[in-house]
Amino acid sequence: MDGKEFIEHLKAEIRKMVVGKEDAIELLTIALLTEGHVLLEGIPGVAKTTLANAFARAIGLSFSRIQLTPDLMPADILGTFYFDGGEWKFRKGPIFANVVLADEINRAQPKTQSALLEAMQERQVTIEGRTFELPRPFLVIATMNPLEHEGVYPLPEAQLDRFMLKVEMGYPPRDEEMEMLRRKSKGEFRDVEPILSREELVKVMEAVKGVNVGDEIIGYIHDILVATRNDERVLFGASPRAGEHLLYAAKARAFLDGRDYVVPDDVKGVAEAVLSHRIILKAEYELEGITVKDIVRDVLKETPVPV
The missing domain is CATH 3.40.50.300 (P-loop containing nucleotide triphosphate hydrolases)
Known part of the structure; x- marks a missing residue:
């Protein structure tokens, strides 16, 4: 499948x-x-x-x-x-x-x-x-x-x-x-049955590894990371590991959407879940009610999207 x-x-x-x-x-x-x-x-x-x-x-x-x-x-x-x-x-x-x-x-x-x-x-x-x-x-x-x-x-x-x-x-x-x-x-809840074998799951995981990522997408991911680090409201931005996870998650999202290549929407679709627990705000902005999600959304809005 x-x-x-x-x-x-x-x-x-x-x-x-x-x-x-x-x-x-x-x-x-x-x-x-x-x-x-x-x-x-x-x-x-x-x-x-x-x-x-x-x-x-x-x-x-x-x-x-x-x-x-x-x-x-x-x-x-x-x-x-x-x-x-x-x-x-x-x-x-x-x-x-x-x-x-x-x-x-x-x-x-x-x-x-x-x-x-x-x-x-x-x-x-x-x-x-x-x-x-x-x-x-x-x-x-x-x-x-x-x-x-x-x-x-x-x-x-x-x-x-x-x-x-x-x-x-x-x-x-x-x-x-x-x-x-x-x-x-x-009483309509039923037990769940496996939809595939372990061997088939391993093949699906290998298929995700084969999803293509262009240099433009890699550059886009890097720009997002740098933007979180340079935001004046942020004490510590996203780590290099965050970029690695953002790349892998975007590949998996592309696969689940039926594609063998990553587009910017794949990166956007997983960015909040990947980055929201890795960014530390400055205390004064936390007191103002600003959240990490606000930062991520602003970064995605302001970072140029590759064509």
């Missing part, structure tokens, strides 16, 4: 369990196909866990959920050695899954956060001098509650930069929430 057929089939399958959230599904798919990770921000009860579970099932991948708490230790995520029958054996932790939901990542203490983020970056874990490869594909979906500020450990900017995309999930529109309630009342 081509990219457009793939995403439509995926959305249709996930609809069996989740109402709406199509933008979030597309962004999760972009992260998966480019081997990135997602920071999912939203208040409790907006179907973050349900969406992650349904997404993993629909693409035929193993799924694990880690409820992060202040007393959680790195070994609780990565695994540990134990002595049994006269020899040391390794018990794998929940990180050994294709799709890992790290629920409320900012509730974990910094050393536990670091263990998780190291696994995300290296796609392996090292325990007692032994290295264990994580399964491929590997996607971490970390959730954060934007309303809570007590008893949490905010992620440092360097760790936030490891996430390819930040996806915000708010209250659903009226029609979607009413449809959800109707289906709950009638």
Whole structure:
């Protein structure tokens, strides 16, 4: 199947369990196909866990959920050695899954956060001098509650930069929430079935790598990065890693739109999700009510688009 057929089939399958959230599904798919990770921000009860579970099932991948708490230790995520029958054996932790939901990542203490983020970056874990490869594909979906500020450990900017995309999930529109309630009342939600095999998914990921990017698009991405760094309202702009992720995400978006080449609209379509958690505003502008999203939108509006 081509990219457009793939995403439509995926959305249709996930609809069996989740109402709406199509933008979030597309962004999760972009992260998966480019081997990135997602920071999912939203208040409790907006179907973050349900969406992650349904997404993993629909693409035929193993799924694990880690409820992060202040007393959680790195070994609780990565695994540990134990002595049994006269020899040391390794018990794998929940990180050994294709799709890992790290629920409320900012509730974990910094050393536990670091263990998780190291696994995300290296796609392996090292325990007692032994290295264990994580399964491929590997996607971490970390959730954060934007309303809570007590008893949490905010992620440092360097760790936030490891996430390819930040996806915000708010209250659903009226029609979607009413449809959800109707289906709950009638018991119409069903289990999700895989739409493709792991081998087929790997082929789709390879197809994304083959999407063409012209020098004009690469220059456009660089101009956007530089514009975030030169904006007088910004303390720290987008990093080179942000440019890399913007490039990969644009390629995946082009593929899901049925094309084998990137156009400026692909870059624009993913820019907010790629950049919004990487830019730090100056304090005085935050007090004025200016947001990072405002910065990204202004940059996209003012940066010349290649023809």
